[in-house]
Amino acid sequence: MxxxxxxxxxxxxxxxxxxxxxxxxxxxxxxxxxxxxxxxxxxxxxxxxxxxxxxxxxxxxxxxxxxxxxxxxxxxxxxxxxxxxxxxxxxxxxxxxxxxxxxxxxxxxxxxxxxxxxxxxxxxxxxxxxxxxxxxxxxxxxxxxxxxxxxxxxxxxxxxxxxxxxxxxxxxxxxxxxxxxxxxxxxxxxxxxxxxxxxxxxxxIDAGFFDPAHVSAQSDLEEGDGPQIVFTGQMDYAPNIAAALWMIDEIMPRLRRAHARARFHVVGRSPSRGLREKHGDHGARIWGEVPDVRPFLQSADIVVAPLLIARGVQNKVLEAMAMARPVVLTPGAATGIGAEDGNHFAIAPADPEAIVARIDALVADPSMAETMGAAARRFVVEHMGxxxxxxxxxxxxxxxxxxxxxx
Missing domain, CATH: 3.40.50.2000 (Glycogen Phosphorylase B;)
Structure with missing residues (x-):
């Protein structure tokens, strides 16, 4: 060459x-x-x-x-x-x-x-x-x-x-x-x-870098009572903005009926003005850019990727899977990964009630969530390096x- x-x-x-x-x-x-x-x-x-x-x-x-x-x-x-x-x-x-x-x-x-x-x-x-x-x-x-x-x-x-x-x-x-x-x-x-x-x-994915065995927890999330839900990404990117706003406006109010202290953490650089204005609504916290996203993933009870418009393979999903976290995502966000619904992650249609149901099932059964996270990491290590x-x-x-x- x-x-x-x-x-x-x-x-x-x-x-x-x-x-x-x-x-x-x-x-x-x-x-x-x-x-x-x-x-x-x-x-x-x-x-x-x-x-x-x-x-x-x-x-x-x-x-x-x-x-x-x-x-x-x-x-x-x-x-x-x-x-x-x-x-x-x-x-x-x-x-x-x-x-x-x-x-x-x-x-x-x-x-x-x-x-x-x-x-x-x-x-x-x-x-x-x-x-x-x-x-x-x-x-x-x-x-x-x-x-x-x-x-x-x-x-x-x-x-x-x-x-x-x-x-x-x-x-x-x-x-x-x-x-x-x-x-x-x-x-x-x-x-x-x-x-x-x-x-x-x-x-x-660099599974050695995204390895929960070598990452400390994010104390702000560890101190919370309700399920801590995390969404990561570039937050001036239109599909990420739309997903985060949809999560805050449509999904979190429904989720908080059963989990009153549930928190939704939006983690990523350059959040749009519309997102920043949602800080505090329905348990949302807009973090903006952070030095390292891994502690947020480490401390999440659930990672979500509720993308309504998605093209290609989502790195945010691979990173969460490598960190052995259970991921709830829409079909578009799962495209191209080749993992198995119900085993490596939980796919829900782009419907608020369906997403709440998948989140609620994982929150209600921590052992199932832990098993899914472990299977997700194994899948990434074996197939996505x-x-x-x-x-x-x-x-x-x-x-x-x-x-x-x-x-």
Whole structure:
């Protein structure tokens, strides 16, 4: 394998949120196999402070501050008839870095992480192109529109993103999706599915890091009387916001009829204003960013993932399972994990009474909850390690290009 140009929409250090965790581990696999060059974006001072980590791993790198305001990206997108998602990540400095890197180094593979970065692959590049879409963004925007959120804008974004996704799939030697279900969904949305070479590449989990044997409790949760219910994630992400608000407004009032002191802990950085205003309602506590999420998982009686809109594999679910916690989740949040309902976690339809029933059953039977948590950790350790994902990516990289063309 020659040298690789890795293009990622967010700097993959530190691996502290879902997309950065995945890109971090995939980038490490590429770096272990040969010289790698990295073009990526930062959005904060903490992101821009990751240059030493990039320099240690990459032969060359460009960490570009993404500062284009969303309204400006929206106006550009309307004028250029492009998705806002692409305009937001269109940057002259990144185009220059890509051109310079391809001109100065023997790049034989461009690895594109997330569809926003496909715009940087030159039409005349003759090497291998691997695109990791992770999940189907166009379907996510369709789901937003179906839910009544900014219908015209989201429907437009879904339509234009679908065209870009199809272009990338036709351009790529291999297009990666995060699960077989997501790959099937993507294929079903393509006008010419025969031109796409799709492959599922799941997420992994660092079960050594998320190990309850090495994590202290969170004292605030340990002191509470009622069941302590925890939801983790990036809390400025629309599906997480919607899930947390639904939990607070619709599920917690019902749960507190039987468990008057039940508490719901929302743990994750950048909670939206709407979420912050719910602090104290129906036993909700909005924590915001915390130094380490593991103590909250360790001390939770139940972890929930009540996602109404979900794409791909949910890292938050894998982390809770690795911490041997019983997880109650909606079907969308369980997609792509392959665990067994009633054994490794508890799936409930997106109905408040159904979710309350699953939570109540686990609270009423601590031994069942403990058994489920233990089974969840065993499942993650045996089936969801990053080592297995690395082997699968290696198989993609080792596949001859003529075999890809014939697929």
């Amino acid at each position: 020659g040298e690789t140009l890795f293009l990622g929409h967010r700097v993959p250090f530190p691996p502290d949120r879902g997309d950065k965790i995945r890109s971090h581990h995939l980038l490490k696999v590429l770096a272990q196999r040969g010289a790698v060059h990295v073009g990526t974006f930062g959005e904060s001072a903490a992101d821009m402070a990751q240059k030493p980590a990039l320099a240690e791993l990459a032969r060359t790198h460009a960490l570009v501050r993404r500062s284009k305001p969303l309204p400006l990206a929206g106006l550009e997108a309307l004028w250029q008839r492009r998705p806002v998602s692409l305009s937001a990540f269109d940057n002259a400095a990144m185009h220059r870095y890509v051109a310079k890197t391809l001109g100065n180094h023997p790049i034989d593979t461009i690895f594109v992480f997330s569809g926003q970065m496909g715009q940087y692959v030159p039409p005349n590049f003759v090497g291998r192109v691997i695109v990791d879409l992770c999940d189907v963004d166009s379907a996510k925007f369709d789901a937003y529109a179906d839910a009544g959120n900014r219908r015209w804008l989201n429907r437009r974004e879904a339509r234009l993103l679908a065209l870009e996704e199809e272009r990338l799939a036709a351009r790529a030697d291999t297009t990666l999706l995060i699960s077989e279900a997501e790959a099937q969904l993507f294929a079903s949305r393509l006008r010419h599915p025969g031109s796409a070479r799709l492959r599922a590449l799941g997420n992994g 990053w080592e297995a994902v690395a082997d699968q990516l290696g198989a993609v990289l080792d596949q001859p290009r003529d075999a890809c063309d014939a697929a």
